[in-house]
Each structure stands twice: as structure tokens, then as C-alpha cells.
Amino acid sequence: MGSSAFTRRGFLAGGAAVTAGGLLAACNEAEPNEPFDENRYLTGQTIPFDGPRQAGVETPHQAHLNLVGFRLNDGLGRADLVRLMRSWTTDARHLCQGTTPPGSLEPEMTDKPARLTVTCGLGARAFEVAGVVDKRPSWLAPLPEFSRDRLDPAWGQADVVLQICGDDPITVSHTMRHLIRTAPTYATTLWVQQGFLSAQGASGESGTPRNLFGQLDGSINPHTADEFDGQVWDGDATAMVVRRIWMNLDTWEELDRGSRENAIGRRLDDGAPLSGGGEFDDVHVSALNSYGLPLVDRTSHVARAMPAPGHPEQRILRRPYNYDLPPDMSAGQLSNSGQIFICFQKDPMTQFVPIQQRLDDRDQLNTWITHIGSGVYWVPPGTRSSDEYWAQQLLSG
Amino acid sequence: MGSSAFTRRGFLAGGAAVTAGGLLAACNEAEPNEPFDENRYLTGQTIPFDGPRQAGVETPHQAHLNLVGFRLNDGLGRADLVRLMRSWTTDARHLCQGTTPPGSLEPEMTDKPARLTVTCGLGARAFEVAGVVDKRPSWLAPLPEFSRDRLDPAWGQADVVLQICGDDPITVSHTMRHLIRTAPTYATTLWVQQGFLSAQGASGESGTPRNLFGQLDGSINPHTADEFDGQVWDGDATAMVVRRIWMNLDTWEELDRGSRENAIGRRLDDGAPLSGGGEFDDVHVSALNSYGLPLVDRTSHVARAMPAPGHPEQRILRRPYNYDLPPDMSAGQLSNSGQIFICFQKDPMTQFVPIQQRLDDRDQLNTWITHIGSGVYWVPPGTRSSDEYWAQQLLSG
Numbered sequence: 001m002g003s004s005a006f007t008r009r010g011f012l013a014g015g016a017a018v019t020a021g022g023l024l025a026a027c028n029e030a031e032p033n034e035p036f037d038e039n040r041y042l043t044g045q046t047i048p049f050d051g052p053r054q055a056g057v058e059t060p061h062q063a064h065l066n067l068v069g070f071r072l073n074d075g076l077g078r079a080d081l082v083r084l085m086r087s088w089t090t091d092a093r094h095l096c097q098g099t100t101p102p103g104s105l106e107p108e109m110t111d112k113p114a115r116l117t118v119t120c121g122l123g124a125r126a127f128e129v130a131g132v133v134d135k136r137p138s139w140l141a142p143l144p145e146f147s148r149d150r151l152d153p154a155w156g157q158a159d160v161v162l163q164i165c166g167d168d169p170i171t172v173s174h175t176m177r178h179l180i181r182t183a184p185t186y187a188t189t190l191w192v193q194q195g196f197l198s199a200q201g202a203s204g205e206s207g208t209p210r211n212l213f214g215q216l217d218g219s220i221n222p223h224t225a226d227e228f229d230g231q232v233w234d235g236d237a238t239a240m241v242v243r244r245i246w247m248n249l250d251t252w253e254e255l256d257r258g259s260r261e262n263a264i265g266r267r268l269d270d271g272a273p274l275s276g277g278g279e280f281d282d283v284h285v286s287a288l289n290s291y292g293l294p295l296v297d298r299t300s301h302v303a304r305a306m307p308a309p310g311h312p313e314q315r316i317l318r319r320p321y322n323y324d325l326p327p328d329m330s331a332g333q334l335s336n337s338g339q340i341f342i343c344f345q346k347d348p349m350t351q352f353v354p355i356q357q358r359l360d361d362r363d364q365l366n367t368w369i370t371h372i373g374s375g376v377y378w379v380p381p382g383t384r385s386s387d388e389y390w391a392q393q394l395l396s397g
Numbered sequence: 398m399g400s401s402a403f404t405r406r407g408f409l410a411g412g413a414a415v416t417a418g419g420l421l422a423a424c425n426e427a428e429p430n431e432p433f434d435e436n437r438y439l440t441g442q443t444i445p446f447d448g449p450r451q452a453g454v455e456t457p458h459q460a461h462l463n464l465v466g467f468r469l470n471d472g473l474g475r476a477d478l479v480r481l482m483r484s485w486t487t488d489a490r491h492l493c494q495g496t497t498p499p500g501s502l503e504p505e506m507t508d509k510p511a512r513l514t515v516t517c518g519l520g521a522r523a524f525e526v527a528g529v530v531d532k533r534p535s536w537l538a539p540l541p542e543f544s545r546d547r548l549d550p551a552w553g554q555a556d557v558v559l560q561i562c563g564d565d566p567i568t569v570s571h572t573m574r575h576l577i578r579t580a581p582t583y584a585t586t587l588w589v590q591q592g593f594l595s596a597q598g599a600s601g602e603s604g605t606p607r608n609l610f611g612q613l614d615g616s617i618n619p620h621t622a623d624e625f626d627g628q629v630w631d632g633d634a635t636a637m638v639v640r641r642i643w644m645n646l647d648t649w650e651e652l653d654r655g656s657r658e659n660a661i662g663r664r665l666d667d668g669a670p671l672s673g674g675g676e677f678d679d680v681h682v683s684a685l686n687s688y689g690l691p692l693v694d695r696t697s698h699v700a701r702a703m704p705a706p707g708h709p710e711q712r713i714l715r716r717p718y719n720y721d722l723p724p725d726m727s728a729g730q731l732s733n734s735g736q737i738f739i740c741f742q743k744d745p746m747t748q749f750v751p752i753q754q755r756l757d758d759r760d761q762l763n764t765w766i767t768h769i770g771s772g773v774y775w776v777p778p779g780t781r782s783s784d785e786y787w788a789q790q791l792l793s794g
Contacts, residue, residue, distance in 0.1 A: 063566065105654050108611050108665060112595065169460065170595035170607060173721040173734070177609075177646060180724070180731050189731075192723035198509065198567035210567060212574075214505050249574060257502050268505060324570040326589035327577070334577050334586075337570070 043112040043168060049096040051382045052236045054390075056119030057317070057344050058228060061209060062165040065195040065321040066176040067242065067340060069158030069375065070187035078130040082395050084186040085120075088162070089389035091182055092118035095175050104178065114168035116175060120390040121161040121240045121377025129159070130395055139239060139349040140378050146360040148371065155244045155373025158190050163240075163342070193244065193373075195321025195340045208271060208279065211322055212337050213252055213368070215264050216271030218318040219279050220306075231315045234346040236381035241316075241352045243341040244323075244373030250334050252368045263364035265300030273302065301365045304358045316351050317344040338369070348376055440509045440565060446493040448779045449633045451787075453516030454714070454741050455625060458606060459562040462592040462718040463573040464639065464737060466555030466772065467584035475527040479792050481583040482517075485559070485576060486786035489515035492572050501575065511565035513572060517787040518558040518637045518774030526556070527792055536636060536746045537775050543757040545768065552641045552770025555587050560637075560739070590641065590770075592718025592737045605668060605676065608719055609734050610649055610765070612661050613668030615715040616676050617703075628712045631743040633778035638713075638749045640738040641720075641770030647731050649765045660761035662697030670699065694761065701760045702752055713748050714741040735766070745773055 047055045072081070094101040098113040127136040142157065162179055166172040180189055197209040208216040222231045232238050252260070261267055261274060271279035275287040275295045285303045287295045296303050307314035320341045327333035345351035359366070380391040444452045469478070491498040495510040524533040539554065559576055563569040577586055594606040605613040619628045629635050649657070658665055668676035672684040672692045682700045684692045693700050704711035717738045724730035742748035756763070777788040 105650070105657075106611050108607060168595055169593035170609075170719070173593070173609065173719070176721075177732055177734070181647075181650070184731065189724055189726060194721075194723070196566035196570070198565055210505060212567075212570065214503050250578075253502070253578070260502075322567070322570070324573075324591075326591070327586055329586060334581065335574055337574070 043114045044098060045115050046097050046113045047115050047117050049093045050384065050386055050388070052384060053233065053238075054119050054379060054382045055096070056117035056163050056165055057232065057238060057319070057379065059115070059117050059165070060207070061197055061319060061321075062115050062117070063167045063197055064165065064169050064172045065193070065340065066164040066172050067193040067195070067321075067342070068162045068164065068176060068180065069156075069190040069193075070160045070162070070183060071190050072126060072129050072159040072187050073185075076129050076186060078132070078395060080186055081126065081130050082389070084160075084183065085391055085395065086389040087182050088120065088179060089383060091178060092120075092162075092175075093383070093386065095171075095178065101178065106174065106178075109170065109174040110178075112168050112171050114166050114171055116164070116166035116168075116171055118175065118179070119163040119165075119240075119379065121163070121379045122391060123157050123159045123161070123375065123377055125159045132394055132397070135394060135397070137239070137347075137378055139347050140376060143241070143348065143374055143376060144353060144357075146356060146371065148360050148366055149374070150370050150372055151374055152244075152372045155191055155193070155375075157375040158377075160187060161240070161242065161375065161377050193242075193321075193323065193340045195323050197321055209320075211320065211339055212247055212249060212324065213260070213264075214268050216266070216279060217320060217339075219266070219271050220315070221317055222315065227315075228317070231313075231351070232317045232344050232346065238344045238379045239346065239348050240377040240379050241341075241343050241345070241348050242373070242375045242377070243356075243371050245339045245341050246336075246370045246372050247338040248368045248370075249337055262297050263300060263367075265296045265302030274300075297364065299362050299364050301359070301363050304361075304363045305355055308354065308358070311354070314351055314354050315345075316355065318342075319344065338372075344379070440511045441495060442512050443494050443510045444512050444514050446490045447781065447783055447785070449781060450630065450635075451516050451776060451779045452493070453514035453560050453562055454629065454635055454716070454776065456512070456514050456562070457604070458594055458716060458718075459512050459514070459564045460594055461563055461566050461569045462590070462737065463561040463569050464590040464592070464718075464739070465559045465561065465573060465577065466553075466587040466590075467557045467559070467580060468587050469523060469526050469556040469584050470582075473526050473583060475529070475792060477583055478523065478527050479786070481557075481580065482788055482792065483786040484579050485515075485517065486780060488575060488579060489517075489559075489572075490780070490783065492568075492575065498575065503571065503575075506567065506571040507575075509565050509568050511563050511568055513561070513563035513565075513568055515572065515576070516560040516562075516637075516776065518560070518776045519788060520554050520556045520558070520772065520774055522556045529791055529794070532791060532794070534636070534744075534775055536744050537773060540638070540745065540771055540773060541750060541754075543753060543768065545757050545763055546771070547767050547769055548771055549641075549769045552588055552590070552772075554772040555774075557584060558637070558639065558772065558774050590639075590720065590737045592720050594718055608717065608736055609644055609646060609721065610657070610661075611665050612663070613676060614717060614736075616663070616668050617712070618714055619712065624712075625714070628710075628748070629714045629741050629743065635741045635776045636743065636745050637774040637776050638738075638740050638742070638745050639770070639772045639774070640753075640768050642736045642738050643733075643767045643769050644735040645765045645767075646734055659694050660697060660764075662693045662699030671697075696759050696761050698756070698760050698762045701755045701758075705751065705755070708751070710747055711751050712742075713752065715739075716741065735769075741776070 091101040096116045098111050100107045100110050124140045127133050164175050208218050211217040222228045266273055273283040275284035283302050285296050289295055320339050325336040327336045488498040493513045495508050497504045497507050521537045524530050561572050605615050608614040619625045663670055670680040672681035680699050682693050686692055717736050722733040724733045
């Protein structure tokens with residue numbers, strides 16, 4: 001390729017997908033309400049790593065996820081965990097800023113952070129390894145068994161989880177590689193859950209991503225600082241629940257659109273509740289149509305997922321990603337798809353669990369979804385300075 | 398989320414990754430040489446589907462690949478293959494234009510084509526099924542066995558291959574889903590090879606993507622129309638070779654950068670040959686340093702891959718994607734990564750095979766790579782009108 005290739009094959013190659021609205025707003029004086037912010041579109045854009053709270057929770061969703069679950073090797077003690085955390089934190093800090101971690105010989109793989117975040121969570125056993133069981137949150141234990149769970153141990157509880165998210169798939173891949181190769185003395189990879197969302201998150205619709213059922217997923221998430229404080233943050237820490245949910249596209253797609261919308265309780269196109277209004281308006285479960293029938297089916301997903309009367313605390317931050325693996329031919333599958341459901345809250349026992357209990361009891365979507373993996377993690381506060389490591393307060397206390 | 402969420406969480410969410418150069422050029426009058434072309438950045442951007450040659454060959458690489466290999470079911474005849482091709486072509490044409498295929502109830506999953514292309518190739522057995530063996534190209538047969546091949550039948554020859562590429566991972570996923578669900582009467586999915594490239598293809602470097610060894614991969618690709626005609630197109634058809642190449646990152650990363658560059662024969666940072674010049678300049682294998690030693694090792698990858706003297710036809714269009722699967726814990730792997738090497742040429746026997754024979758004989762990279770899958774496909778001409786289907790000339794003759 002000569003230099004003319006720069007023009008011909010240049011910038012477009014590889015993932016540039018920005019919405020009409022976004023870019024036009026940036027360049028078109030006719031849309032003064034969307035000021036041009038060049039940093040929003042750069043492969044080099046970074047999310048601050050250090051801060052009172054870890055990134056990757058409130059951070060607007062990126063396109064790609066590698067969620068990695070580790071088992072801490074037998075025979076480790078607190079000092080080992082400190083070494084692992086110190087090493088991982090240093091590396092993640094560099095990677096998220098687009099700089100080369102100590103000892104890395106791959107600067108070309110680390111210089112496009114593209115909004116990379118690495119978020120660390122600890123499972124219950126990490127507190128035992130560190131000898132700090134007395135400081136373990138009471139909710140950091142296996143979730144209650146739900147009747148419809150079909151949990152596969154392959155997607156089970158890990159001792160440490162790293163949630164790696166970013167907009168550049170090479171950077172996300174290399175970051176996982178780098179953090180795994182740092183770990184083997186201390187930790188063994190149990191599983192990797194790889195997920196994606198649409199570039200359409202930037203679609204000019206609402207910012208809410210779609211899942212593989214076509215559903216806008218996460219409409220009722222918190223959005224104000226007060227809501228985040230009230231639902232998600234316990235001081236500067238939070239609790240992460242990971243559920244792997246298989247979705248049966250074959251039978252789902254046998255439904256007509258009306259039946260799909262009825263099962264969800266929202267319109268497919270814009271996510272508006274079937275009781276009316278826009279995507280972000282409240283769902284009115286008692287609203288009736290002209291025949292006196294409920295507009296929102298009482299067994300629809302939204303009706304069952306909404307907080308119980310008198311329990312406004314039953315809200316969570318959903319941050320799910322889609323997965324799509326090659327179908328299992330031996331099982332006659334046409335697809336092997338679903339969702340890596342990640343949610344954040346103060347206390348899973350009073351937030352996720354009652355919601356999931358209602359869904360498990362009765363949710364029309366249960367016909368087409370099955371929970372096949374589960375885990376709960378404590379997400380420690382952020383690192384307040386560049387020499388602090390994840391969970392330092394816990395581990396150095 | 399209220400409407401304020403539009404601004405707060407809006408366009409960035411989900412994969413917007415455009416280079417500094419590209420966007421600044423679009424908006425910054427100080428760079429007049431890069432005129433603003435709004436269509437280059439839109440999720441809605443389409444690649445024309447109909448035309449004398451199929452898209453997905455010369456098309457600048459997109460970020461995501463789902464390569465699907467199908468086996469034609471037993472007992473089919475030409476009429477069945479025609480029905481399958483007609484159906485797939487109609488669907489692919491709609492999907493690539495961002496419109497909803499007949500019978501699809503998922504318009505929300507098909508309205509962001511983001512440069513989607515679907516490219517169809519036929520394996521040798523498809524000609525038998527259709528009863529047109531007499532029209533089968535002589536090269537459409539298993540490749541010669543290379544001594545270092547460790548082929549896994551799981552990644553073997555298919556009867557039909559669909560190469561689905563696009564910049565929006567949801568669209569790529571749904572397109573695969575849609576085309577697989579159309580197929581079961583006629584064809585069974587043998588394998589799916591999922592790959593990615595960096596949003597960095599749009600990095601402001603050269604447009605050449607990196608592989609997971611950090612190497613700019615494809616520098617010597619054709620770029621002029623004459624070069625494409627000379628190397629790639631046989632009339633309006635072409636030949637596709639698919640090789641799955643496992644890359645041992647663990648041992649590769651034990652090398653210092655000098656050793657890595659020596660094995661490749663190019664600089665890691667900018668892809669320039671070690672004999673000097675820029676990425677797209679010729680490699681001079683006889684160039685010597687001041688000690689009289691070769692600048693480009695004779696056993697380096699570039700030295701072995703370049704056309705043999707007097708054989709300028711030994712050139713191909715490389716269009717590879719990276720893969721990165723969860724490591725196999727039971728095998729003690731730290732990574733399970735590599736490349737879905739796809740190349741296009743007039744005739745694999747006189748182009749790919751002699752190149753690969755030289756590499757198989759002696760290529761420093763062989764220490765770290767292993768070919769584990771192989772297949773050869775005839776890529777029929779494009780559809781010249783919106784009522785033509787793939788391979789119509791072959792199947793209706």
C-alpha cells in the first residue's frame with residue numbers, strides 16, 4: 001500500500017461507528033445543543049482510574065467486556081494477596097491511561113485505551129485467604145437458590161473478578177492477556193465471560209443498549225447522583241452480582257411482536273412501558289385499556305421486576321452485556337446466546353434477591369431464559385492516589 | 398433515566414471510537430486535506446451489496462467477523478441449493494442495506510448496518526451437490542498437506558462459508574443468527590469463527606491492523622485496481638483460503654523486542670522493513686549492515702513470505718482477523734488466541750500454496766504459531782441486480 005492507501009483505506013477501517021446525531025452535532029451549527037467535544041470520539045480517550053470510587057460502575061457502557069473470574073491458589077496468605085493487588089492495580093492504572101505497564105514490551109497494544117476500565121471485585125473466599133473474615137459484608141455469600149436456576153459450576157463463584165470494559169477490542173483483549181499473565185503465581189483463571197453491546201448504544205435512540213431479544217435493557221437504571229448514592233454505593237464500595245443468563249432465541253422468535261412486548265411489558269421499538277409514555281416514564285401496572293384489561297400484564301418482566309410497594313430500595317444498576325457463542329451442534333442448537341447480567345447495588349440481599357425472587361416465582365420471560373451462572377462480589381472503593389492498590393484499606397488494616 | 402441521560406450517557410456509550418485525525422480533520426479547518434465526509438462515521442453507513450464483485454473482499458476491514466461454515470445436508474440437489482442461495486442472498490441484501498428481511502420481526506436489530514458485508518463462498522462438495530462438478534475450478538480441492546499443520550477437523554473444510562463482517566457487534570451477531578435460522582432445512586452449521594480487529598485500524602497509523610503478536614499485518618496487500626485485478630480477481634470471482642492459526646503468546650512474549658522484530662523482519666512500531674524505509678516500501682532481503690550481516694534475516698517471516706524471484710504472481714490479499722477465546726484451564730493455558738487468516742487470490746495453488754510451502758519449510762514465526770484449521774472456497778461473482786442470487790450463473794446454467 002502506498003501513502004494513497006491512507007486516504008483510501010484509512011480511518012474507516014476497524015470499528016469507527018459514531019451516530020449521525022453525535023457527529024452531526026459535533027460539526028453542524030444547526031444543532032447548537034450538542035456542543036463538539038472532540039475527546040468523546042477518540043480511540044485515545046481515557047476514563048480516570050484513581051478516584052474515590054472504581055470506574056466501570058457508573059461509567060457509560062463500553063462496547064466490549066471481558067469478565068474474568070480467578071481462583072486464588074491454595075496456600076496463599078494476606079501478603080500474597082497484597083502483592084497480587086498491588087501488581088494488578090499498577091498494571092490496570094497504566095493500561096487505563098494508555099501507558100505501558102512496568103515490564104510490558106507491547107506499547108503498541110496499550111496506547112489506545114478507548115475508554116478502558118478495569119474494575120476489581122472480591123468473592124467471599126478472598127476474605128478468608130486474607131484472614132479478614134470479620135470484615136466481610138454479611139451479604140457476601142452464595143445467593144439463595146432460585147427454583148429455576150440451572151447453575152453450571154463452569155460459570156460459578158470466583159475469588160476475584162476483573163471486569164474489563166472498553167471500546168477497542170484489541171485493547172480489551174490485550175488487557176485481559178496482560179492481567180492474566182501477571183497472575184499465575186497467585187491466581188488461576190476459572191472462566192472468562194466475553195460480551196458486547198451495540199455501537200448503537202450510541203444510536204441516537206436513548207443510550208440504553210439492546211439485548212439479543214431486541215429489548216432495550218436498563219431503562220430503569222439510576223441516573224442522578226442521588227439515585228446512584230441511594231441504590232448503588234455503600235460509602236465508596238458497592239456489591240456486584242453476576243448472573244449468566246441463557247436466552248432461547250429459537251423459541252422467542254416464534255412469538256409475534258405483540259406477544260414479545262407483552263412478555264416484557266414494554267414496546268420493542270422505543271422501550272416505552274405498555275402503560276404509555278416514554279422509555280423513562282414510570283410503569284403503571286394498574287392502568288387499564290378500554291375493555292378494563294391491564295395494559296401491562298401482571299406477569300410481564302417489568303411488572304415483576306419493579307420494586308414491591310413500600311420497598312423503594314429494590315432498585316439496582318443493571319450493566320449487562322450480550323454473549324453470542326458458536327452454537328453447540330451436538331445439541332442441535334441454532335444459537336448459543338444470552339446475557340452476562342451484571343448489576344451493582346448496596347446490598348444484594350435486600351435489592352437483587354427480592355427482585356430475582358419475584359422473577360423466579362413468575363415472569364413471562366422465564367419461558368425463554370435460564371440462569372446458568374452466578375456470583376457475588378464486593379467491589380472495594382477506588383484508589384485515591386497513584387500509589388494505592390485495590391482493597392488496600394481492607395488488606396493493610 | 399430522564400432525558401438528561403441523553404446528554405450524560407448518550408452517544409459515547411458503545412463503541413464510538415474514531416481517530417483523532419479523522420474527526421479533527423472533519424471538524425478542524427486547519428486540516429483542509431481531509432474533507433469532512435459524514436457518511437464515513439455513521440452506524441447507518443452501508444456497503445453496496447449488488448455489483449459485479451461481492452463485497453467483503455476489497456472492502457476496508459471492519460472491526461468484527463463471524464465466519465460461519467455450513468455442511469449441506471445429505472440428499473439435497475441443485476434445486477435445494479438454489480432455494481438456499483436465493484433465500485440467503487435476499488436476506489443478506491436486506492441486512493447489508495439496513496432494511497428488514499422478509500419474515501423478520503426484528504427491525505430494531507437490522508437498522509444499524511455499520512458497514513455490514515456478507516460474502517458467500519462455496520467449497521468443493523457444493524459443486525457435487527449441485528451436479529456441476531465439471532464447472533469446479535481445478536484448485537478447489539484440499540490444500541496440500543504442510544508438514545507443520547496440526548489440523549483439527551473442528552475447523553475443517555465446509556461446503557458453504559458465509560463471511561459476515563461489520564462494525565457493530567450486535568448487527569454482526571443478529572446477521573449470523575438470521576442466516577443460520579434460515580438454513581436448517583438445507584445446511585447445518587459446522588463451525589463459527591469469531592474475530593476482531595482494533596478500532597485502531599482507524600488509528601491514524603497506516604490503516605493496517607495489528608495481530609495479537611503486535612505486528613502490523615497485511616502491509617504488502619494490493620491497493621491499486623490493477624493490483625487487485627492482477628492478484629485477486631479471476632474475472633469477477635475469487636478464491637478464499639481460510640487458515641486458523643493458533644499463536645502461542647506465552648512463549649512469544651518471552652522474546653525481547655529485537656528478537657520479535659527479527660522473526661518478523663519488520664519493526665513492531667511502524668511496520669517498516671528492517672532493511673529500511675516505511676511500512677509500504679519494498680523489503681530488501683540482500684541489504685547488509687555495516688558488519689556485512691543481513692538486515693532482514695533470511696528466515697524471517699517477511700523474507701520467506703515474499704514472492705520467489707521470477708514469480709510476481711505469488712501475492713495475495715490478506716484479510717485476517719484476531720481471535721481470543723477463554724484459555725483452556727485443563728491444559729494450563731494462559732491464553733487461547735490466534736488468527737483467522739483469510740486471504741483472497743485468483744488461484745490458491747499458484748499463490749497461497751507456494752508462499753505457505755516456504756513458510757512451512759522455514760519461517761522463524763513457526764516457533765510460535767500452528768495452523769489448526771484449513772479450507773478453500775470459490776467466491777462467486779457479485780449479484781448484478783436485486784433479483785439475482787449468489788452463484789446464479791453456476792446453478793442455473
